[in-house]
Amino acid sequence: MRTSSSPSANSPAAPRRWRRISSAAVATTALVFAGLGTAVHADAAASTASSKTTWTRACATPTKAGEMACKALRVTGGLTAFQKEKAKAEGVTPHAADITAASGYGPSDLQSAYGLTSAAASKGAGATIAIVDAYDDPKAEADLATYRSSYGLPACTTANGCFKKVSQTGSTTSLPAADAGWSEEISLDLDMASAICPLCNILLVEATTPTMANLGTAVNRAVTLGAKYVSNSYGGSESSSDSSYDSSYFNHPGVAITVSAGDSGYGAEYPAASRYVTAVGGTSLSASSTTRGWTESVWNGSGSGCSAYDAKPTWQTDTGCSKRSISDVSAVADPATGVAVYDSYGVTAGWYTFGGTSVSSPIIASVYALAGTPSSGSYPAKFPYNAAGTSALNDVTSGTNGSCSPAYLCTAQSGYDGPTGWGTPQGLTAFTG
Template structure:
């Protein structure tokens, strides 16, 4: 499979991408064969049927006879909790007070009871609803759960067991989305952050489409939170959300006991996703020269089904299974972050391992395919695509440091007044502090008071998102060449963590010519981010976007509509319910 094909597959071709490692060897009576591992496996979840949807990345061995319940006279097949802690030198006593969120699809009715068996088997402390350790919610945080599904339930069991193995003292928040769509799962990520989880694991992926940019900004941009994403199970090629520069992309290895002081040996697993993103920008902490955009992966852990992990699942399965896939490695790394318990305030946790690569086990052998340059698909000393910087050796690599690299986006701490800081040697004086909070964010004043306007702007009663009015940026009837915008400066209160707004675009053309966009400049630090990437749609529906803010920082929000002035296709957009929470 060429690198171009692997990176540009659409949902109809995702089966080929994800199953590439499963169909490259002769079939057996037990199912498909993993080419390197030579064990029969089956995928837990189906292929996504359409754009914007994903599949889970769990591979279940079919040559293992399930056993039921705690096994007092012997251990189940597969690597257990104690094996993983030994292999990755994970401390057993850390993690108290931390919460790992598992983002998944559909309900697993036996998630809590199956988790109890796994933890009892390996002597881990109970984690139940009753003792406050375990909580299960839907994607918006409610208690009305989605319908059950046996395939995704296997994924949930894998995620819960691996998070427990890595961090036995952590609390677990299981978030169950209603469908395998990035929008639904992304809402689950937002909910986990809102509910206080600082460590979030995502063991799913789909084709990297241009729409992933919007989903990335909307749902995966959470500074100060460690978000992990599985790199994929199809060998060389990349999936979203692992391509997001705001998450830690987790590759996969084959892990076996070996000689030497460590007592374990690892090589890159042939099925691990790796490569160069088509759409995502390269984060500042990645310095590899062979990919001008985001490179996958960042770090890795065991994923090969041949050296797979023990998982307990009785919803559609018979009990103890041996499971692989980068669905296993993503929650292990989330657990390592939780054990470290130290995140960069206002920065991205994905940067942390790059500040201390020497604190990881460097994996130097194995390949995920053929590519150029070869480090994107072949393990070697230092950074490579299949295993990133390596696997955990303790948790020092996942701790925030004083290194500028570990600050991720180089944000400065807020001043007490929220006034823009002086930069040394510039001779500039601070500007007066803007008002606290958003003024007239729902436009219910019936005008644009509180906003600075340019071009063609107004308020309108035409189907607002809520209330009586929304802002209208651009002319819906006549083309006006150039930009129209509304802009507001504000200070986020200390308890504010997120800016939220709704938009409704009215675009008859293409994004190349006409668009609407929203941007947010942090006036305290001088950094900027895109809240809404350039968008040109004509479906007359309200859509929600959001962006993180830092309490005490001053910001400038700009809502803009660009019209190329071409006769017959005016461009406008409505905005409403701009708020902070």
């Protein structure tokens, strides 16, 4: 097994957020922002016109019934919150710089935003977070190494026992066909698990294709291999088969299973609608002058809604939906306030910014991992409901992802709402049980 060490990015003496990237990322970012002192005034008008963040979906749109879509959104242009904060700190006008630079939030940002700085430095050793995705990423381990070394996180490799990649059958040698889009998703998921729980082991389980049957088999494989925390960053339309999928793939007491709520705004998706999982919505996250140092609102792409098929879990008591309500909790997902990811398969090797509820699902799975092994027979989706209305969760009270009735299923309010559930993590209490 690997030797655990505290990540330098999270130490009390660590530099400010926008200076925390090392090695290649520093060089790239320096090049991007070089020369702004002389060019910034001339470029100000153009910068304003091009500051709107744009993005594209990493994975292809499913073409067959029963296929799932990954929820990774890669930023392609404009300004991110990270870039704006960096420019402000350096006293320059924000500039629509080369988006392939590390222009998204990193580990110290995310740990700070969710009250995890001390926990991430000391907890999670020996725990295994499973990442379930479709197809193979041939560069997964190498890209993970670049991300972790750039942020001063301990190495996580096959050799030191921290990282393992298997197919849905458990094979380490007979893997699915490679796919560039899903490889972006895999890089995002691995990097987020690393950012939140640097001392955790990571198990990547690759399904043969993105069907619910194969992805569900991969979930079962992750649990069979000992993972107590399983992140799923994909989803699709609900169907009358969902109840059978629930019992076949997601009913794992004592295992925290998180699922992306979706990136298309109001509307229920599966498997987020499963009563056995923690459905994770998305927020826009920005630095602020508050005591917390951060502020959040609903990301307008966050999925939410009322399931047409899945029964309501006993711990869910909202009255505007007789079946399963989505979401339970949330974390950052807005591409405009996105996260830094390193990826090299199928794209130009380098740093990218990603959003989507593919960001928020592995973040929450990793928070569960920091919080400790779920009690035997428990359904960890219930844990945040036990802490509802307390300081253990950041209540998100502004923003909307569409129009609906009753309004709380698509519009933020005090307490529970669809897009953000009970809110975002503030430490570990809401994820312990």
